[in-house]
Amino acid sequence: xxxxxxxxxxxxxxxxxxxxxxxxxxxxxxxxxxxxxxxxxxxxxxxxxxxxxxxxxxxxxxxxxxxxxxxxxxxxxxxxxxxxxxxxxxxxxxxxxxxxxxxxxxxxxxxxxxxxxxxxxxxxxxxxxxxxxxxxxxx
Numbered sequence: 001x002x003x004x005x006x007x008x009x010x011x012x013x014x015x016x017x018x019x020x021x022x023x024x025x026x027x028x029x030x031x032x033x034x035x036x037x038x039x040x041x042x043x044x045x046x047x048x049x050x051x052x053x054x055x056x057x058x059x060x061x062x063x064x065x066x067x068x069x070x071x072x073x074x075x076x077x078x079x080x081x082x083x084x085x086x087x088x089x090x091x092x093x094x095x096x097x098x099x100x101x102x103x104x105x106x107x108x109x110x111x112x113x114x115x116x117x118x119x120x121x122x123x124x125x126x127x128x129x130x131x132x133x134x135x136x137x138x139x
Contacts, residue, residue: 022057023049029056035089037066040078047073052086052098061131063090064099065113079112087116087134096136101129 030036033054040048050067065086067079083100090098100118102110110130118132 025056026053029054035063035093038082038085040067040069040073040082042073042076042078046070048078048082050079050082050086052089061099061101062097063095064101066100067109074108079109080115083112083116087136091136098134098136100132100134101127102132103129 026037030053035052035054037049037051037053039046040050048067048069050065050069052063052065054063055061055066065083067082069078087098098118099121100113101124102113110132113132116134118134121131121133123129124131
C-alpha cells in the first residue's frame, strides 16, 4: 500500500506509521462488525489486502469490497477470489447490498467487479470514483 504505482488509483500510505494506523483501524472495525479485510498470501508471501469491510476511515457507505495487490500479484485472479469470498461472507451475514468503488482509469478492477455482478450506480465526484453495487437479496 506504500507503492505509488500500485496505489495510483486510490490513496497511498506515506509512511509505515500511517500504514500501521490504517491496518489497525480496519482490524478494529472487523472485530466490531464481524467482518473485515483479509491479508492475502501466496507462496508464503503477503501479496495483498482486501475483502468485505465497512471502511473506518471513510464511513457512511456501508459494506463494501476493496482490495489492493502487489504488482507481482496482478493478473493472477486474486482480486476475483477476494470479491467472490467477500460476497459469500456478505450472504452469510444476510447483507442485502454490497458496494465497491473504482477509479475510472482502473479498467481491470472494474471488469473484476462487473464479472461478479456489480453494476455502476453513479459517479462520485468527491471521490473521483465510480460507485458500483450488487444486490444480494435477503438471506
